[in-house]
Amino acid sequence: MSGKLYLVATPIGNLEDITLRALKILKEVDYIVAEDTRQTLKLLNHFEITKPMISYHRHSKDEKEKQIIDKLKQGKNIALVSDAGTPVISDPGEELVKSAIKENIQIISIPGACALIAALISSGIDAKEFTFLGFLPLNKKLRKEKLNEIENSTKTIILYEAPHKLQTTLNDLKETIKQRQIVLAREITKIHEEYISGTAEELLSKQQEPKGEYVIIIDKCNVNEKNNFELMSLEDHYKFYENLGYEKKEIIKQIAKDRKVKKDEIYKKFL
Numbered sequence: 290m291s292g293k294l295y296l297v298a299t300p301i302g303n304l305e306d307i308t309l310r311a312l313k314i315l316k317e318v319d320y321i322v323a324e325d326t327r328q329t330l331k332l333l334n335h336f337e338i339t340k341p342m343i344s345y346h347r348h349s350k351d352e353k354e355k356q357i358i359d360k361l362k363q364g365k366n367i368a369l370v371s372d373a374g375t376p377v378i379s380d381p382g383e384e385l386v387k388s389a390i391k392e393n394i395q396i397i398s399i400p401g402a403c404a405l406i407a408a409l410i411s412s413g414i415d416a417k418e419f420t421f422l423g424f425l426p427l428n429k430k431l432r433k434e435k436l437n438e439i440e441n442s443t444k445t446i447i448l449y450e451a452p453h454k455l456q457t458t459l460n461d462l463k464e465t466i467k468q469r470q471i472v473l474a475r476e477i478t479k480i481h482e483e484y485i486s487g488t489a490e491e492l493l494s495k496q497q498e499p500k501g502e503y504v505i506i507i508d509k510c511n512v513n514e515k516n517n518f519e520l521m522s523l524e525d526h527y528k529f530y531e532n533l534g535y536e537k538k539e540i541i542k543q544i545a546k547d548r549k550v551k552k553d554e555i556y557k558k559f560l
């Protein structure tokens with residue numbers, strides 16, 4: 290019988306955030322697959338866990354994945370961890386999980402710390418609906434597309450960013466979303482944890498030399514403030530929501546709401 294693949298979340302700073310279940314699984318499995326074995330070794334030493342490790346990172350070759358899948362097929366239980374937080378989330382593991390599912394290997398999630406969730410819940414920004422975009426792409430065209438998405442998003446946006454790229458990203462946001470509220474969640478669970486809010490421009494003046502780790506939380510676009518729909522043609526109004534990825538039914542409902550008319554009236558115009 291095949292072994293199980295455990296996806297184990299580890300702390301994002303404060304080691305006390307490891308869960309009891311994570312510790313139990315790390316002690317019980319046959320192998321720990323780690324993004325950076327030196328980093329994981331520090332965690333294991335702290336909790337006095339000794340276990341054979343296999344390194345698995347962004348540049349790991351298919352052979353490495355095959356080696357892990359073979360071990361699982363031989364009945365070995367394996368825990369996958371990343372350097373910090375939840376594996377797979379802007380971290381390696383997705384391909385391994387997909388391959389394991391194809392091989393009918395049981396996957397078990399051991400949830401715990403995840404920077405995007407920790408940042409969102411403390412930001413004071415609307416947490417009912419949100420879009421996580423991970424790190425913004427460096428490629429100019431792809432980056433522009435993501436910035437457009439942020440500009441028009443009617444949901445809270447969450448980004449990860451490295452400290453040395455924070456200023457560039459805030460400058461791009463300053464051009465794109467000017468007055469929207471942003472919260473920088475810095476060094477979550479660590480000694481210098483703080484939440485700094487303001488527009489991109491205000492944050493640029495507050496964060497002269499960004500240090501540590503940051504999550505960027507961006508307030509949603511208030512479409513009614515941004516657009517005077519009554520001055521728009523019905524077709525442009527329709528296209529506006531279509532570009533946001535809305536389905537026809539939702540678009541008609543939203544147009545009727547924006548224009549304060551009955552849904553049927555709009556529906557007939559698009560028949």
Ligand code: SAM
Binds near residue numbers: 373375380404449474
């Ligand atoms: N898998 C991780 C998770 O579950 O959050 C994320 C890994 S990603 C490679 C690393 C990014 O997460 C950092 O660049 C930063 O944006 C964010 N991050 C991780 N730990 C953080 C912390 N303690 N405070 C703020 N942001 C953090």
